[in-house]
Amino acid sequence: MRFGLVHRVMTDALATLGLLALVTSGELNRWVTGAVVIGLLAALLVPEKWQDKGWLRQIGVVAPVAFLGTQVIRFVAGNNALGLAVEFAAGLQVVRLATRRGAAHDQQVVVLALLHLIAGTVLGGGLAYGLCFLGFLVVAPGALVLSHLRREVEGNYRQGARDRTGLPVDVPRILRSRRVIGKQFLLFTCLLSVPIFLFTALLFVMFPRVGLSLLLLNHTRPERMIGFSDRVDLGGVGKLRSDPTIAMRVELANQAENPPPRLALYLRGTAFDQYDGRSWSRSITTRTPADMHGSNVSIRRFPDPARDRKMTIDLEPIDPPVMFLPLDAAAMRLVARGTPLIGTATTVLQGPEGEFKYTSIEDRGVRYEVFLTGPNERAPKPLSTADRARYLTLPPGVPSRIGDLAKTWTKDAKTPMAKASAVEGRLRKEYRYDLESPSGAAGNPLDDFLFESKRGHCEFYSTAMAVLLRTQGIPTRNVTGFVGGTYNRFGRYYAVRQGDAHSWVEVYVDGQGWVRFDPTPPADAAPQGEINGLFAFMRDFVEATAQRWNRHVVGYDLKQQISIFRSVRDRYSKRDITNTFSSPGRLLMLLAGLGLIAFGIWWLRRNRGKGDPNKAAQKPQEITALRTVALYRSLEAALAVLGAPRPPSVPPLAHAVALEAMGHPAGAEVRALTMIYVEARFGGRELSEDDRRDFSRRVRALKALRTDERAAA
């Protein structure tokens, strides 16, 4: 593999991962994201031979300056500085990738990629970021090594330099060379990611989570959800029904072996008491801090883990930050994600309709445990006269036929409960669920829904039921929340999606308190997620992975850290080595493992020289032979000095015999030395170190003959 090509590919991969980490943070809008991706692809496709073109170099100089100027103007015009900076960073990388020339530019690309990853860490942090990070771990060592080597090459080999054989050793030749980088090198550098990953994981787990919270780098960007603010227009929630984004994950304690794939949970978020004919709102908007003791929040009382049923809710960040609870929630407990040095991490506010909101210094949602009341625990709080009046208030100008309809539907019912059930039943049976109901555009949506279109989504149903019951003197309130979720087989939780947003009614029944009624046809009110098929399988897998990522990596905190340390300590402090290997199976496995390691070491040692062209030279006898040949080469050099070199066609011994026969003064000595060589090389004679030294000394003496001869002359 060519050094230059491999280096380019690795650098490109690193830059791509950095940009992806940035793009997937969601900070860039759709158009800018598209432009960055297209720019990246175009930059990667710029041929290397264009590097020397003048116009490309001019682009490399002008484009960043122009881009910077544009961003400054946009900033002055009032655009978000962070967004502009992120766009500039992405654009700078695209320009640099397209116009890079030489090792210095490649190093800039690597540095920019690292900065993009850091920016992605702060701005994003989802599963996509996790994948980019993993890719970075694999690619970064190779890219960094190659960038460094290229810089060394450019710094150390000057243009036009030649090696000892006369071949040029300039940079282009090295970049074309296939000898510098081999498959093994690539494999090794990529495998480096394994120790880097392990060490990273170790540091991640071990590093103390002190959480000083002096800086706030988290960038708040939760999705705004319709239906949970202080005012809800009739028709708004319907748009959410097709949104598969996860809103929360619900884990039920003591879950059955085969949990139902869909479960109706009715997690209420907000409730409204006032309907003005078009919108629901609250007549009392003040919120008070919830009754908290540590992380425990009292709803009816403080939690009693011994008897309370429990569910855990992992809420994604939404706006407004509403906490979702079932109607029978007695208490909740916040699961802390690290305690800041100053202030509290999360505070909870309670509204007049029993809804809760939280405020947090971080934007990663909230995780809390909900403790549910038992069946005989309901202690209804009598409704005051003022409150009863609030829940009975009808919108101004409500048509009389609505009251007539309610009277008709409830004529056979005697109790408020029976009346509510009757209205619920009629709405469920006689009306059709339709997300695109025309009633939303009508002057009186409720009247249009009940008498004209007879189709609508959950909010029409709940509004209709609430108003119909109020005409009959039954206190009601409209509730928005999430109906339930679909079971994730990998994460063992119920995934509640934004599409599961729902609206229903709470009816106050004397002696029973608030009772939930859902007039929407059950088939349409059910959780919307797919539960079968490949898509559902893949979706569940990705969502469960994302949850684990969020919980164990993003949400790793001091509590988990202490828990890990404690479990490790417990495991090793209680373990007795004699018990560990008491069973024959374990002992056998230990022995097998040791045997495997021993075999591996032996195999590695045995194959140490495999594949090497000079492997033969590693054998001792071959080394001896080569050393003997080296001795004879020194004798040949001496013969050349003496003016009697051995012709290549004459064997060593024949040459020595011929010299002696001619009466050469060194003939006898040359023959004696040649005999030593022949015996050692072919006769099996072993030369000791002394023999070798003696041989060398005699050769030097032969050379000295020539000097003596000249001196004598």
Place this chain on the structure above:
Amino acid sequence: VVAARLATHPRTQRALEEPAPASFWGRVRRWFRPPRKLRLTREGKYFIGITFGVGFAAINTGNNLLYLLLGMLLSLIVVSGVMSELSLRHLTVVRRLPPRAQVGRAHLVEIEVYNHKQRIPSYAIEIEDLRAGQPADKRCFFLKISPRSAQVAAYRRTPARRGRDRHVGFRVATRFPFGLFEKSRELSADGDLIIYPAVDAVRLPTDQPGRREGGDGAIGRGAGDEIVGVRPMRDGDDPRDIYWRKSTVPNQKVLRERARETRRDVELVIDPMHPGATPSEEWSIRFERRIRDVASRAVAHLKRGDGVTVRSVTGERVRADTSVGADPALRFLALLDAVPQPDPEPSTAEAAE
């Protein structure tokens, strides 16, 4: 051949050791000194800065992903340390000095690095040749030294002063793998190179008339270096004069006839004694100029065929002629040190006192 050289080459090389410090704490410090030296490169400084920044942000925000990133950056530093160590280990270095070198004339010094590792190549190795008392200014770069092989590179150096150039060892350094740190170790390898004084072109006084034309009886057979002809060998001839390259016919040896030496001897005297305990700068400049002058004249005489004797007033002398070349004379001049003038003999009056 490389394998044989590797096999015969020692696998280990002694580390370059500084003279033992006299003080106790100096010795303690030396004992605790790590075997490798580590220096941050410019890129390394940036990297460390980024790492500190990420660490600071991680601690202050509690953002776990920043901890993760911090872990990766620290891991890269650790891996960098391990890989640079792998690259530096089991390397031995030898130096091949030229037989002679001269002030003002460039010479090449060959550096050969052996990688004795069985499987792991060494990358981006930089060798600095260390000379005693002089800064390391020359280095050779080796991009890759394959396992069980050797690489040769050379550097060019132009000496600025005569004398004995004592090479003491090598500084083997690498910035591999990421260029964040430069790790180095020093290996011992002694070697001396005698730097001859500079030689200028000198116009000698003309020879006595007729000398070059043989008026002095220059042509004649003798024991000189020049060969005046060849002839068949006869009985009584010195066998050392057999011209073996021409003696290809058996029993018909060819003899070289040598010319008689007819050149004269020249004696050049130099005074290395300086007044006072230490030589003044002015005297040193004059002394060096004199050495250069003597060297130039000696070479000029030798080129003309004269024998040259260089003598110091302190009694040392050396002779050179065309058969041995200028090396003895230049070596003598290269190593000639200035010595203080001995005190004059005390006078009789002083002795009486």
